[in-house]
Amino acid sequence: MTPNKEDYLKAINKLGGCDDLIANKKIADALHISPASVSEMLTKLEKEGAVEYVPYHGIRLTPAGKQQSAALLRNHRLWEVFLLRHLGYSWSEVHEEAELLEHVTSPRLAQSLDAFLKHPDFCPHGAAIPSTDGKIKAIPLRKLAQMSVQDTSTIRKVTEEKEFLNYLQERNIQIGSSFTVLSIEPYEGPITIKLADKQIVLSYKAACHIEVDA
Amino acid sequence: MTPNKEDYLKAINKLGGCDDLIANKKIADALHISPASVSEMLTKLEKEGAVEYVPYHGIRLTPAGKQQSAALLRNHRLWEVFLLRHLGYSWSEVHEEAELLEHVTSPRLAQSLDAFLKHPDFCPHGAAIPSTDGKIKAIPLRKLAQMSVQDTSTIRKVTEEKEFLNYLQERNIQIGSSFTVLSIEPYEGPITIKLADKQIVLSYKAACHIEVDA
């Protein structure tokens, strides 16, 4: 297994390959490579027992592939927690470093890091950190965009996209921040919230990328 | 620059390529690859400006190559300190993990890690950690094998070889341990030392791999 193949497994997992058949094209788009290259690689991954490949119809992760991709997700998120908490990285900076570190993280290293970090349940963006056996701890969430005026809740998860994270950071929006919805403009208009005694105006799109306690 | 090429630079550095011309064969032996592969790779490394290549006579690191290999050594040793101090790794276990981590360590990450570790001067085996500009802090040392009976000193550096480290660990020999030489058998015979009130018998060869304050 190479970092390369690991990226395929991660992408397939992210696209829902734990349950559904995933189309070649979707993987090609996710990894920014040609569909031809994907076909070729999938044949190899099937030989290695990581995916179940139905030519012309897509692929699905095998139990081994699920386990492997969950471990990568786990490694990635543990490193993110470490970088943020202990090395002074910001929210928006941790992803890129973790992307490299996850591929050189032995089970032993992941376990030690997990213990060092006191077994965190979530990464800095609020995504659940799978346990060693691949299970994830799910808590009920809803999109901020789906809240009503006067509702109060707490921010639990945001989309991991660098520019968006900077957008949030500038507005002092963090995981764990509690807030109240002050107003919602119709037709996907901006949403105004009160957070830490300050009024913040969010675009509708931004509000779709923020998840809060249900 | 790939992890592969980085390993070449590290090997050349280790063999003395900062100052002398290093023979193709030595590099091939160090990396366990064929001399033919080394020739080929050196041509590439020269094109990239990392080595100065004199066909049939050997290679030397350029200033850029020196800088690069020092950074790798720095990354490696910083991770070793982290694994030992914070993740509960033992002396003999840190090297292998660091060997992978060093290649995915950005300058920013190295800097943050260095600060987190409070700017350590030495790795767990006593080797100096180069500063960002590649300079190393040298302290005068001698081999334990070159001491005389009744001499007292402190262990500062040991050879990084897994089996040897386990040998030392079993005998409770650590960096910073002070000891006195009790007896030395002639013709490269065993050397007995007193360390922490215990008598320890070291083979001559082992004593050659332990460095102490001069």
Added chain:
DNA sequence: AAAATAATTTAGGCATACCTAAAAGAGGAG
């Protein structure tokens, strides 16, 4: 100084992982 030996490079191959272009298959619209 010539011959033997050792080191190094070149030549030709192999595997990985990507690409483009062309062929083959799947699925929807008329």
Added chain:
DNA sequence: CTCCTCTTTTAGGTATGCCTAAATTATTTT
């Protein structure tokens, strides 16, 4: 049900980084 389109696969090519075997260059021995 056939045609058209989109997706997927196959075919052929590139670059990396390794290999072995053969040719070349350097060194050591006689």
